[in-house]
Amino acid sequence: MSTRKPSNNNNNRQRQRGGGGNQQRTKAKATKAVDLWRPVPAAPVPDDITPAADPTAVLRSLGNPPLAGQGTMADRHFALVIARAAGVATALAAAADLLSLPDQV
Numbered sequence: 001m002s003t004r005k006p007s008n009n010n011n012n013r014q015r016q017r018g019g020g021g022n023q024q025r026t027k028a029k030a031t032k033a034v035d036l037w038r039p040v041p042a043a044p045v046p047d048d049i050t051p052a053a054d055p056t057a058v059l060r061s062l063g064n065p066p067l068a069g070q071g072t073m074a075d076r077h078f079a080l081v082i083a084r085a086a087g088v089a090t091a092l093a094a095a096a097d098l099l100s101l102p103d104q105v
Helices: 010-017 022-026 057-062 071-095
Strands: none
Touching: 057 071
8 A cells, every 4th residue: 555645735734724814814804884774865856858859869970880781770770769768768757747848948
């Protein structure tokens, strides 16, 4: 039967000594507790929101997307998504009584 020499591996030495420094990490400074339910100052009232006359203007200014043979179709789909998002934003502004109507401008 052959006798096995202990390896010169650093991990074996750390195991023999008790973990190699993990004790110092667990004794780190305790973090200060934060009160999550503390009162916060009220948010300022936002300005009235005016809907964009043409929500797809920025998209059109960029030109067609660089998709080989699919640019025009992708441009249409992007425009539909932007128009829908603008409609939802307008509806949310109206629901929050923040919508600035054209006669109020």
